Amino acid sequence: MGNELGTEWVRLIIGLFVVLAFSQLNALFLVWLERKVAGHIQLRPGPMEVGPHGLLQTIADGLKLVGKELITPRAADRRLFVMAPVLVFMPVLVGFLVIPFSPELILRDMNVGILLIFAFSTFTVLAILAGGWASNNKYALLGAIRSVGQSVAYEIPLLLAVLSVVLMTNSMRFSEIVEAQSKVWFIFLQPVAGLIFLICATAETNRAPFDIPEAESELVAGFHTEYTGMRFGLFFLAEYTNMFIVSAVATSLFFGGWHGPLWIDFKIPGIFWFLLKTYILIFVIMWVRWTFPRIRFDQLMNFSWKVMIPLSLANLLVTALIVKLV
């Protein structure tokens, strides 16, 4: 008993270190990828100077951010201002606990894994609110308020879409949901829920075309206007890590997780398929950002309350009926 607990602790500690290292590396890579994708979509090469095809550019940028002075505005609320960037990163790290990279590679396979991710994602919104409010800047405050309104509006259809998958599998455990897709991926059985999930996930991570909390053409930089140096860096890291988490959740809920395509055993470890699908989804999210213009705030709200929520409710109802009848 004692020995088992010991190994469990060691497992958790090693896992946490790996998660920390991975989330930083992943964010560095994603920032580079975003700049490359944006560049090529706009018919320019993107960063080219540092490293092959600019691969080391974000590391240089990161070093620059670490070296910069941390400025706290005089009128800011000091405590909250300092706390917000730390708080924004916490839920992101917790999310890694339950993501099923492969049948063996789950840090903690909880029976309510899905709930964990959504329960902690609230803290991101609260951190953005605290940071935006503490900055004592009208653009920051407006960005923070928009972020709260947006996240409430899009969390409802997001959860309803997830609920239809949970109804089909009778489980909130990630490994069981992925296992249930060994034959058919849920994106084929639940295309509406999958689409709703992807749209709402884009909105929840404040990505264009739903990036009105930081809309640079109207709000300077939104909630992080007053942040400098690595405090701004933490918000940035959290956004990109959030993107990874959201894509990973979408992969395991709708795109078959660690299962390969065509249901053929390629003798390739599951983690390869998982990461491949996750990064393809991330690429799609970036593609969307550089293709569509930002929508207005009233359009955003109307779209959620008048289209997404009724649609996801109807989808849930139909799913429940079919599950009951079959």
Place this chain on the structure above:
Amino acid sequence: MNIVTLTETSAQMAFWFLVGLTLTGAAIAVFPRNILYNVLGLVLALAGVGGLYLSLGSLFVAFMQLLIYVGAICIAIVFAIMLSRPLHLEVPRREVPKVAMAVVASVVFFVATVGVVLRTNWVPAAERSSDWSVETIGYLLITRYALVFEVISLVLLVAIIGAILTAGFSRRLSS
């Protein structure tokens, strides 16, 4: 010191840490005159309660606590703050009758809760049932505790109607 007692002590320490967190959060929720601090204090207190559920071994209830109370209720309170007076204006003083009423209400609630806690004959969970899964909770919620469940949703309905009325009323006044 072997590893079992070590785990035991750390569990005890985690419990008291969570209790401290909850009480600190509750104090922040009540005393400062900055309404945003109050909300964040409330978040801390409710998250602390969620942590207590976690230390009692119910992941499901703990996450539901976070999802509903932090994710829904506190965000709803943030919306209410957006409708309230600007924060840079001077805060009106706390009126004595209001404070007295709040104290009386909380004392009554506290006494009632403590009374129920003291009168209940507590049986360890393991002796009452061995099945504490999410399925059982869901089953009980729509069978044995269906009425309680419905009454809670009635409270939410009243809150929604109240919010619509308040918002509509103030909008009519300003136009």
